[in-house]
Amino acid sequence: MLGRRVPAWLSGSVLMALGLAALAAIGSVDAGKSRISATFRQMNVPVEGEFRTFRGTVQFDPKNPAAGSARIEIDTGSFDIGAEEYNDEVKRKEWFDTAAHPHALFVSSSVAPAGPNRFTATGELTLKGKTRELRVPFTVRDEGSSRIYEGEVPLSRKAHAIGSADWDDVLEDRVVVKFRVVTATK
């Protein structure tokens, strides 16, 4: 048994699988260290809610930004304003409609440099079934074995049919999504 050689095809597959797993681990988002929030204004009062559940992968090398890619999926039902009543409210049909659209998805199509340590990821955001182009500015830095991507991007509620018209006089259309996405570098 001991002397028997492992078939080449098997060892090759195992190595490849391990390699892929390692690659996936390097790029996958560490949700525990990451934070994605949305800040909106009601009667000029800034209110911030956090998306508690999301996942994704970011492959990015600052030396070769064009080869970078990101895919982030957010559970819309995990939006936490800090008040149970409003957390329940935003799950409803006129808001996120989490029953029909449980996820929001951003997939990048290109990344370009935008200044010293600044980059812009262009891609598509699908939110409540509406897909729109989104340009996401971000910065990158390494901290220990973590790579940290940070940035913020304004969105329009109405562009994604979030919130009915009767809320418009107390709630601004503009919502700023802030993110701190952390991946492992090794």
Place this chain on the structure above:
Amino acid sequence: MTDARYTRTAISLHWLIALLIFAGWGLGYYMNDLPASPAKLKYFNWHKWIGVTVFILAVLRSAWLVSHPWPPWPSGVPAWQMRAARLSHFLLYLLMLVIPVSGWLMSSARGFQTVYLGLVPLPDLLPKNKVFGDLLEEVHRVLAYGLAGLVAIHIAAVFKHQFVDRDNLLARMIPFLSSRSPEPRP
């Protein structure tokens, strides 16, 4: 009977604050259990603006009181009643200052900043924290009921002076009443 009166400033502040306390208290009681709606957000903001206004006016009233003490007591008021009046007024002033502050702190802890009249953001003194938020809500509620009790005593004392003692003490706070003297005692 005496012609002694409060100053016009003290009278204006008294009635303005009284009006705002009734409005703010009623609104606070009514709005709390409403389901989430644009109207509810408006009520909460109005309630906070009223609270901030009461606080500012109570500070002015306190400062005014230092330079313009109460008019003299009507004759024949027993010492214990003077002590009770001083104590209950001290508590009224205290609650007019403390209740708005407790509401402000509660708003901070709940993550809903207070923006006075939708224009002036007050700093958040506490970080968003559910435990603090729940605790401060309880404090705010208990103090508000305490204030309601004091106001009830305050009004009961007015009735007692007006209809039992018949010393027309109310005229010190409602100037046009002073031209009409009360019914003579039988």
